[in-house]
Amino acid sequence: xxxxxxxxxxxxxxxxxxxxxxxxxxxxxxxxxxxxxxxxxxxxxxxxxxxxxxxxxxxxxxxxxxxxxxxxxxxxxxxxxxxxxxxxxxxxxxxxxxxxxxxxxxxxxxxxxxxxxxxxxxxxxxxxxxxxxxxxxxxxxxxxxxxxxxxxxxxxxxxxxxxxxxxxxxxxxxxxxxxxxxxxxxxxxxxxxxxxxxxxxxxxxxxxxxxxxxxxxxxxxxxxxxxxxxxxxxxxxxxxxxxxxxxxxxxxxxxxxxxxxxxxxxxxxxxxxxxxxxxxxxxxxxxxxxxxxxxxxxxxxxxxxxxxxxxxxxxxxxxxxxxxxxxxxxxxxxxxxxxxxxxxxxxxxxxxxxxxxxxxxxxxxxxxxxxxxxxxxxxxxxxxxxxxxxxxxxxxxxxxxxxxxxxxxxxxxxxxxxxxxxxxxxxxxxxxxxxxxxxxxxxxxxxxxxxxxxxxxxxxxxxxxxxxxxxxxxxxxxxxxxxxxx
Amino acid sequence: xxxxxxxxxxxxxxxxxxxxxxxxxxxxxxxxxxxxxxxxxxxxxxxxxxxxxxxxxxxxxxxxxxxxxxxxxxxxxxxxxxxxxxxxxxxxxxxxxxxxxxxxxxxxxxxx
Numbered sequence: 001x002x003x004x005x006x007x008x009x010x011x012x013x014x015x016x017x018x019x020x021x022x023x024x025x026x027x028x029x030x031x032x033x034x035x036x037x038x039x040x041x042x043x044x045x046x047x048x049x050x051x052x053x054x055x056x057x058x059x060x061x062x063x064x065x066x067x068x069x070x071x072x073x074x075x076x077x078x079x080x081x082x083x084x085x086x087x088x089x090x091x092x093x094x095x096x097x098x099x100x101x102x103x104x105x106x107x108x109x110x111x112x113x114x115x116x117x118x119x120x121x122x123x124x125x126x127x128x129x130x131x132x133x134x135x136x137x138x139x140x141x142x143x144x145x146x147x148x149x150x151x152x153x154x155x156x157x158x159x160x161x162x163x164x165x166x167x168x169x170x171x172x173x174x175x176x177x178x179x180x181x182x183x184x185x186x187x188x189x190x191x192x193x194x195x196x197x198x199x200x201x202x203x204x205x206x207x208x209x210x211x212x213x214x215x216x217x218x219x220x221x222x223x224x225x226x227x228x229x230x231x232x233x234x235x236x237x238x239x240x241x242x243x244x245x246x247x248x249x250x251x252x253x254x255x256x257x258x259x260x261x262x263x264x265x266x267x268x269x270x271x272x273x274x275x276x277x278x279x280x281x282x283x284x285x286x287x288x289x290x291x292x293x294x295x296x297x298x299x300x301x302x303x304x305x306x307x308x309x310x311x312x313x314x315x316x317x318x319x320x321x322x323x324x325x326x327x328x329x330x331x332x333x334x335x336x337x338x339x340x341x342x343x344x345x346x347x348x349x350x351x352x353x354x355x356x357x358x359x360x361x362x363x364x365x366x367x368x369x370x371x372x373x374x375x376x377x378x379x380x381x382x383x384x385x386x387x388x389x390x391x392x393x394x395x396x397x398x399x400x401x402x403x404x405x406x407x408x409x410x411x412x413x414x415x416x417x418x419x420x421x422x423x424x425x426x427x428x429x430x431x432x433x434x435x436x437x438x439x440x441x442x443x444x445x446x447x448x449x450x451x452x453x454x455x456x457x458x459x460x461x462x463x464x465x466x467x468x469x470x471x472x473x474x475x476x477x478x479x480x481x482x483x484x485x486x
Numbered sequence: 487x488x489x490x491x492x493x494x495x496x497x498x499x500x501x502x503x504x505x506x507x508x509x510x511x512x513x514x515x516x517x518x519x520x521x522x523x524x525x526x527x528x529x530x531x532x533x534x535x536x537x538x539x540x541x542x543x544x545x546x547x548x549x550x551x552x553x554x555x556x557x558x559x560x561x562x563x564x565x566x567x568x569x570x571x572x573x574x575x576x577x578x579x580x581x582x583x584x585x586x587x588x589x590x591x592x593x594x595x596x597x598x
Contacts, residue, residue, distance in 0.1 A: 102519035109517065109548060109565075116558040 007033045009347070010135055010149035012127045012291070015051020016333040017323030018155030019111060021340030026118040028348035033121040033147060035137055039159075041177040042170035048108030049115075049122070052157050052324070053333040055104055060180035061200055063100045065365045067091070068207025072367075079403035091208040093185035101181060123147075129292040132316050151347060154298070154306060154314070154321040155340065156291065158284040158331070163192070163248065172252050172260060173278040176201065186210065187276030190262055192249060194220045196364045198281035199232065203367040206241045213242040213275070215249065215264065221364070225376035227415070228429050235368040235411050235431075247271075252278055286325045301327050310354050312343050335360055361428075361443035363436040368411055371439030373446050375427040380417045389426075391476035392416045392452070395483070398433055399463045410482065414468045416452065423451040430469065438466045491531065492544040496552050503544060505574040510541040510595040513569045515561040517548050522583035523566040529585055530568070533592040541595035572598045 009025045011018045014036025026032045038055075040046040047055035077085045115122045125137035130146065137145050160175035176197050179186070187210060191202040194216035206212040214236075221229035237243055244264065251263040255274060263272040286304040293300060299307045299315040305327035312320045320343060323329065323336035338355060345351030363371040380389050393415045401407035417427030425446055430438050445454075460467025474481055492503050492511075504511050514530055516523045527545075534543040548557040548565060561567045563581055570577040570591050578594060580587035 102521075105517070105519040105549075112554075113558065113562045113564075116562055 007031050007121075007147065007149040009033075009151045009153060009344075010127075010147060011035070011153045011155060012135070013051065013153075013155035013157055013323070013325075014049045014111070014122070015155060015157045015323065015336070016053050017157075017336030017340040018051070018153065019049075019115075019340075020337040021153055021155065021322065021344045022120045023114060023118050024341045024344035025348055026120045028344060030344075030348045032119075033123060033149070034115065035123040035125050035127040035135070037124060037126040037140075039126070041159075041175065043174060043178050045178045045181050047181070048105065049111045049124075050104075050108055054107050054111075056177050056180055058333055059104060059107065060100045061176075061204075062365060063103070064096065064180070064204045065200060065207075067096050068204040068367070071207055071209070075404045075406065076400065079405075091185075093208070094183065096208075097180070097182065126290070128290060129296045129298075132296050132318055150318060152319045153340075153343070154288070154291065154293075154319065154325060155323045155336070156287045157324040158286050160197075160280065161283045161285040162280055163282055166249060166252050169252060169280070172254060173280045175280050179279060186279070188274075189213075189277045189279055190215060190260070190273075190275040191279045191281060193281035193283070194218070194222065195281050195283065196221060196224075196366070198279075199236065199366045200364065201279060201281060202241060203236060203365075206236075206239065207367060213244055213273075215244040215247050217248050218246065223376075224364070224370075225372065225415070225427070225429055226378060228370055228372070228376075228413070228431055231411070231413055231431055232364070232366050232368060232370055235408075236366065238408065238411075239367055241367075244271075249278075284324070284331065288325055311346065312339065312355075330357060330360060330362070332360065332362060359443065359447045361439050361446075363439055365436070368431055369433065369435030371428075371430045371435035373428040373439060373443050374425075375417055376429075377415070377417060377427065380427055384419060388420050390418045390420055390452075392418065392472045393474055393476045393481040394468050394472040395481045396432070396465065396468045398465050400433075412465065413481065414472055415476075416455070416469065416472060418452045423453055424449055425452055425455065428469070430465075432465045434465070438469075442469065491534070492542055494544050494546045494553065495550060497556065500546070500553065500556055503542075504571055507542055507571075508573075509539075510570060510572040510577070510598045511544050512541060512591060512595055513544045513546060513560075513571060515546050515548055515557060515565050515567040515569075517565060520565050526566045526568075526583040526585075526588065529588055533588060537592060537596055541592070541598070570595055 008030040009032045011022045011034040014034050018034060022032050022034045036049050038046045074085050074087045123137050125139045127135050127137055130136050133148050135147050160177055162169050179201060189205050189210055189212050191198045191214045202212050202214045220233045247264045247266055249262050249264050253261045255261050260275045260278045288304045297316050298319055306314055306321040306325055308314055308321050308326050312322050314321050322339045324331045342353050342355050359374050361373040363369060395410050396412050397409040412432035415429040416425050419426050428442055428446055455470050458470045460470050494500050504513055530543060546553055548561050567581050569579045578591060
């Protein structure tokens with residue numbers, strides 16, 4: 001085998017983390033190459049450069065969630081005076097998917113060009129380790145080439161996992177890998193899972209007019225604040241999304257007309273129902289199986305996630321790993337990006353800043369959106385003790401919701417968790433419209449150590465939903481979250 | 487043949503049909519997923535039809551694997567990216583759905 005190129009840095013994986021590190025390293029003068037290869041999903045779906053976020057995650061998700069919210073606004077439009085708005089007009093799935101996919105292809109192209117302009121060599125090939133400095137690259141025709149590099153970064157991310165108890169499940173269900181590229185509306189859909197992926201996808205499918213049921217084994221949004229998770233679920237149920245609680249599927253079969261017959265057990269009773277599509281969103285698994293990591297000695301946990309120290313080093317001195325494939329990291333694009341950039345700075349510019357995962361803001365784009373920063377109430381109690389924190393809460397109604405009478409006055413909710421001894425806000429929770437836009441600014445303050453009193457001394461912008469956060473006075477356990485009167 | 491658009495599919499075709507073409511060639515770097523490209527395309531076609539065979543129109547689809555190096559060189563700032571070549575030399579270029587610049591380029595091509 002002819003060993004070809006030598007690089008300072010070889011990045012395996014062209015997603016959020018890999019691309020950010022590769023570009024930053026090249027900017028700092030390193031000779032960099034990056035390999036990205038999408039293994040098709042069991043149903044054959046594949047996509048271009050950019051990783052999960054760009055192709056089968058954040059980007060298409062947010063666009064489709066937005067499409068669904070536009071549909072919901074039709075009722076408000078009527079009451080706000082617009083004539084000829086058809087509140088029950090149909091949604092054109094093909095048109096939405098075409099526009100979403102075209103945008104993604106534009107992003108794929110943009111990333112390819114960025115790599116070219118930054119002199120990062122791009123291999124559209126599947127990488128695996130031969131030894132700690134040598135990588136084997138295989139293209140889609142099976143042709144092999146070999147490269148050597150001083151430092152190697154693993155940024156391979158993850159893929160959806162499947163429940164193990166159902167035979168042939170990979171050919172019977174779709175996952176988020178497939179949903180955003182589906183050429184036809186998935187129709188009446190059963191979503192299996194209680195993750196944010198499950199709730200967001202179930203949410204927008206319902207919003208565009210599909211019949212949706214969501215089957216959950218136990219709680220919603222494990223790891224998130226459970227009071228908020230329950231309210232999210234409640235809102236979705238009130239909208240007409242059916243939750244099948246306390247169940248997992250027992251059997252999934254294809255029917256003669258290619259629908260899906262799903263069987264499950266509730267209270268000892270067998271239930272069954274026919275769906276057009278079953279979407280599995282029960283979790284994600286690190287995509288490290290085919291890298292040959294055991295051979296080079298890179299240690300992983302039993303789920304395939306790579307074990308790294310705080311400086312992203314694996315158990316092999318010249319091999320680093322970042323992003324979703326690493327144990328203990330949040331599965332988020334912005335943290336992978338920042339982590340990749342800081343790693344490049346440490347490797348090639350004498351930087352010493354490590355990535356901090358404290359007070360990272362995030363938002364769940366369910367039909368009623370949820371933005372959060374810092375501790376959930378459960379985690380705050382566990383870490384500090386119930387008597388060491390004070391929880392402020394407030395139910396509110398967006399002003400704009402007063403046109404259309406069917407909007408609830410009790411669904412939107414804000415919560416702040418405050419540490420008593422220094423009055424720092426350590427948990428921020430907002431359930432309401434535009435949650436991502438509302439939450440982002442507060443993340444700056446919270447990272448800087450803002451106190452409840454500083455929040456209170458901040459004048460609100462009126463009339464907004466966000467001003468609730470600097471006006472909340474009701475204490476959980478003492479005061480009602482609902483304000484009295486007008 | 488007048489009115490025929492050259493679809494460049496390989497590096498070999500780039501060489502023979504664009505760089506070695508005896509006539510001036512206007513090259514349109516294009517993709518189906520690019521909105522402005524789709525708007526500019528018929529304008530270029532119509533200018534070509536009116537040119538009475540004085541110059542050729544070639545289209546490079548930037549998604550074609552074999553042309554990645556060429557697309558990378560000429561379309562790295564974005565698309566639509568339009569170039570005027572004469573006897574293998576780049577004469578002028580413009581970026582984006584710009585009808586005025588397209589007309590200007592067509593006029594220039596006709597005088598070469």
